[in-house]
Amino acid sequence: MTERNPLTVKPLMDIDKIRKDFPVLHQSVHGKPLVYLDNAATTQKPNSVIEAISEYYRLYNSNIHRGVHQLSQKATDEYEAARQKVQRYLNANSTKEVIFLRGTSEAVNLVMNTYGRTNIKAGDEIIISEMEHHSNIVPWQMLAQQTGAVLRVIPMNDKGELLMEEFKNLLNEKTKFVSVVHASNTLGTENPVKEITGLAHEVGAKVMVDGAQAVQHFKVDVQDIGCDFYAFSGHKLYGPTGVGVLWGREELLIAMPPWQGGGDMILSVTFEKTIYNGLPNKFEAGTPNISGAIGLGHAIDYVTALGIDNIHEHERDLYRYMEQKFLEIQGVSLVGSAAKKGSVFSFTIDGVHPHDVGTILDMEGIAIRTGHMCTQPVMKHFGVPALSRASIGLYNNYEDIDCAAEAIKKAAEFFS
Amino acid sequence: MNEELKELYQQVIIDHNKNPRNFRKIELPSHHSEGFNPLCGDHVYIYLDVANGVIRDISFEGNGCAISKSSASIMTAELKGKTLEEAEVLFQKFHELVTGKLTDEEEIEKLGKLSIFQGVRDFPVRVKCASLPWHTLHAALHDQQTAVSTE
Numbered sequence: 001m002t003e004r005n006p007l008t009v010k011p012l013m014d015i016d017k018i019r020k021d022f023p024v025l026h027q028s029v030h031g032k033p034l035v036y037l038d039n040a041a042t043t044q045k046p047n048s049v050i051e052a053i054s055e056y057y058r059l060y061n062s063n064i065h066r067g068v069h070q071l072s073q074k075a076t077d078e079y080e081a082a083r084q085k086v087q088r089y090l091n092a093n094s095t096k097e098v099i100f101l102r103g104t105s106e107a108v109n110l111v112m113n114t115y116g117r118t119n120i121k122a123g124d125e126i127i128i129s130e131m132e133h134h135s136n137i138v139p140w141q142m143l144a145q146q147t148g149a150v151l152r153v154i155p156m157n158d159k160g161e162l163l164m165e166e167f168k169n170l171l172n173e174k175t176k177f178v179s180v181v182h183a184s185n186t187l188g189t190e191n192p193v194k195e196i197t198g199l200a201h202e203v204g205a206k207v208m209v210d211g212a213q214a215v216q217h218f219k220v221d222v223q224d225i226g227c228d229f230y231a232f233s234g235h236k237l238y239g240p241t242g243v244g245v246l247w248g249r250e251e252l253l254i255a256m257p258p259w260q261g262g263g264d265m266i267l268s269v270t271f272e273k274t275i276y277n278g279l280p281n282k283f284e285a286g287t288p289n290i291s292g293a294i295g296l297g298h299a300i301d302y303v304t305a306l307g308i309d310n311i312h313e314h315e316r317d318l319y320r321y322m323e324q325k326f327l328e329i330q331g332v333s334l335v336g337s338a339a340k341k342g343s344v345f346s347f348t349i350d351g352v353h354p355h356d357v358g359t360i361l362d363m364e365g366i367a368i369r370t371g372h373m374c375t376q377p378v379m380k381h382f383g384v385p386a387l388s389r390a391s392i393g394l395y396n397n398y399e400d401i402d403c404a405a406e407a408i409k410k411a412a413e414f415f416s
Numbered sequence: 417m418n419e420e421l422k423e424l425y426q427q428v429i430i431d432h433n434k435n436p437r438n439f440r441k442i443e444l445p446s447h448h449s450e451g452f453n454p455l456c457g458d459h460v461y462i463y464l465d466v467a468n469g470v471i472r473d474i475s476f477e478g479n480g481c482a483i484s485k486s487s488a489s490i491m492t493a494e495l496k497g498k499t500l501e502e503a504e505v506l507f508q509k510f511h512e513l514v515t516g517k518l519t520d521e522e523e524i525e526k527l528g529k530l531s532i533f534q535g536v537r538d539f540p541v542r543v544k545c546a547s548l549p550w551h552t553l554h555a556a557l558h559d560q561q562t563a564v565s566t567e
Binding site for chain 1: 418420421424425430433434455456457458459479480481482483485539541542545
């Protein structure tokens with residue numbers, strides 16, 4: 001028998017109350033109440049975030065860092081306040097180290113194009129891992145092709161854990177860069193990024209951590225990790241789409257050339273010479289996603305008010321319940337069983353293709369992800385063309401899991 | 417299971433998914449092609465043995481969801497012995513059927529076994545699943561060498 005965690009009697013977080021903050025959750029899909037379990041793809045937005053974005057456009061829409069007028073000053077203040085919130089959230093040293101971008105993918109591309117192109121040469125080695133999202137594979141592959149550098153891959157075991165001994169063997173004096181995912185979007189694995197960083201630094205390599213699946217689930221302290229670059233996306237942290245963050249060590253960012261040229265990233269321009277702006281503006285050419293950054297700031301406020309540790313505990317309890325519940329269903333197999341893993345349950349059902357699972361669950365009002373999850377090498381490792389994935393967010397409850405389990409059972413029985 | 421789902425996953429489709437017909441490779445095919453849906457990972461290979469304008473044999477391999485697998489299975493079963501002209505007409509009709517453009521009941525009935533894919537029209541995201549084998553067939557017959565993609 002699967003038991004719900006006794007803590008539900010005295011919850012750390014009042015989930016019923018929290019759910020009221022998320023308008024999208026209160027609707028029917030195909031006549032059934034929506035059960036949203038696709039949080040690793042994107043999270044829903046609380047009213048406070050939606051209101052903050054709306055308020056910007058209704059009350060003080062204006063460009064930043066430009067006008068002397070009241071609205072522009074207000075917009076600039078709010079935008080920069082959001083930067084401060086990110087700085088505190090990641091425990092970064094300074095707001096100069098916080099760069100607003102479109103998302104994690106763009107952050108990887110920025111580091112590849114600036115740090116990578118200036119510091120990585122033919123014969124140098126870049127290390128990534130077997131469980132990377134395509135966005136942390138393709139940019140490094142492009143750099144390797146352009147420079148003649150070599151891409152090395154840390155393998156994983158069948159639980160979805162990185163083989164740290166193999167990683168140590170890969171490290172050598174030619175290793176110039178290591179880019180790894182903090183938490184896997186497909187397997188849920190939480191990687192030992194602090195240890196990875198320490199080892200990489202011993203050979204003088206710089207380290208980037210992809211935190212797209214981390215910052216919304218547990219406390220991230222970039223100074224504690226000790227890495228050189230850290231990236232995440234706003235929309236997976238209950239914020240809007242189209243905004244994300246690159247954090248980088250100040251001394252590295254100062255030495256890096258700008259990536260895109262344009263307004264806001266300059267101090268002075270003549271046809272003979274341009275003097276670039278300082279940090280962080282040097283990397284924010286053009287009018288940024290102002291409302292997005294402000295919205296992200298409010299998302300961080302929301303998460304901080306609940307307490308990231310409370311969120312983590314709630315999601316962990318719910319995941320344990322989900323794992324037990326789903327594995328009781330005949331034919332269901334879990335993919336990704338690392339000792340340290342987050343609230344992501346990727347699975348197969350014997351004889352049922354994930355795409356069919358997705359359709360059947362959709363008709364029950366349940367949103368999950370099906371497909372290759374943008375991690376085709378992971379699919380290859382486990383010998384599957386695709387997977388189904390249920391992923392938990394802070395507003396999910398035990399009823400969501402029960403509904404999903406019931407529907408998965410239906411799908412398994414229907415095709416058997 | 418609601419009515420729309422029952423309409424989509426008819427017993428014949430479930431049956432062909434479990435026991436696909438002509439699921440094999442033709443050695444030395446006269447025509448062949450590969451189809452791929454990058455969104456879901458469906459992958460299908462179609463092989464044909466065509467002589468004097470008649471499909472003497474047709475088969476498929478690959479992996480995919482119940483809709484794409486049964487569509488490939490039923491397609492091969494229906495096309496064996498047909499002329500290339502007949503195959504071309506069925507290709508067009510099938511496309512109209514799954515996209516909901518073919519509404520004339522008599523016309524739909526004429527499609528015989530293929531008509532069971534009618535339910536797909538209520539699931540726009542699944543149209544590509546049903547049509548992938550057909551597009552791959554079309555590419556094979558028109559000697560397209562690059563893999564067909566739904567995207």
